[in-house]
Amino acid sequence: HSTERSCLLRELHRFESIAIAQEKLEVSPPSPGQLRHVFFHNALPFVGFGFLDNAIMIAAGTQIELSIGVVLGISTMAGNTFFSSLFLPPAAALGNLVSDLAGLGLAGYVEALASRLGLSIPDLTPKQADMWQTRLSAHLGKAIGVTIGCILGMFPLLFFGEEEEKLEEK
Numbered sequence: 001h002s003t004e005r006s007c008l009l010r011e012l013h014r015f016e017s018i019a020i021a022q023e024k025l026e027v028s029p030p031s032p033g034q035l036r037h038v039f040f041h042n043a044l045p046f047v048g049f050g051f052l053d054n055a056i057m058i059a060a061g062t063q064i065e066l067s068i069g070v071v072l073g074i075s076t077m078a079g080n081t082f083f084s085s086l087f088l089p090p091a092a093a094l095g096n097l098v099s100d101l102a103g104l105g106l107a108g109y110v111e112a113l114a115s116r117l118g119l120s121i122p123d124l125t126p127k128q129a130d131m132w133q134t135r136l137s138a139h140l141g142k143a144i145g146v147t148i149g150c151i152l153g154m155f156p157l158l159f160f161g162e163e164e165e166k167l168e169e170k
Contacts, residue, residue, distance in 0.1 A: 015126065027127040035137040037122040042138045043145030044119055048110040049103065050149020056102045058156045061095020 030038070068091060128134060 027125055029131055030122075030124060030128045030134055030137075034122055034124060034128070035133060038124070038134055038137040039141040039144075041119055041122055042141030043148075044117065045111055045114040046142045046145030047149040047152070048114060049107070050146035050151075051153040052106055052110065052149075053099050053103055054150040054153025055156055057092075057095045057099035058154065059095075060098035061092045062156070064094045064098075065091035 122129075124134065
């Protein structure tokens with residue numbers, strides 16, 4: 001929206017003027033509390049990204065594998081045969097493609113949800129934001145957040161054992 005753009009431009013100008021003024025001042029490194037804030041601010045959206053990415057990839061990959069297996073007459077329980085193992089990598093790759101495409105569409109919603117949870121932007125000066133401690137905290141937050149999200153996103157695996165047993169019985 002135009003009001004959001006003008007507000008953003010105003011804040012960027014204010015940020016720039018603060019940065020220019022602080023070039024002459026020595027800035028202390030961020031406090032441990034500020035670094036924790038940076039960590040959680042970066043981790044939270046990546047929990048959502050990891051969750052959605054893994055859950056969609058597992059669900060889509062399994063459905064693709066099951067559909068290819070049904071068309072070609074491959075049993076999903078016969079995963080150790082040469083013929084069925086030829087189709088597992090394409091199913092996983094296509095599941096990853098579906099997950100990545102869904103991630104592109106859902107990224108804005110994940111970020112909006114993360115901002116609604118009330119985690120504000122860390123209050124750092126431009127120099128503090130550019131310090132190695134802050135960058136390390138941000139990268140660790142993203143890495144740990146996506147790891148937790150991917151682990152939580154494996155929940156569809158809890159449901160696929162029953163489906164495979166039903167298909168095997170048929």
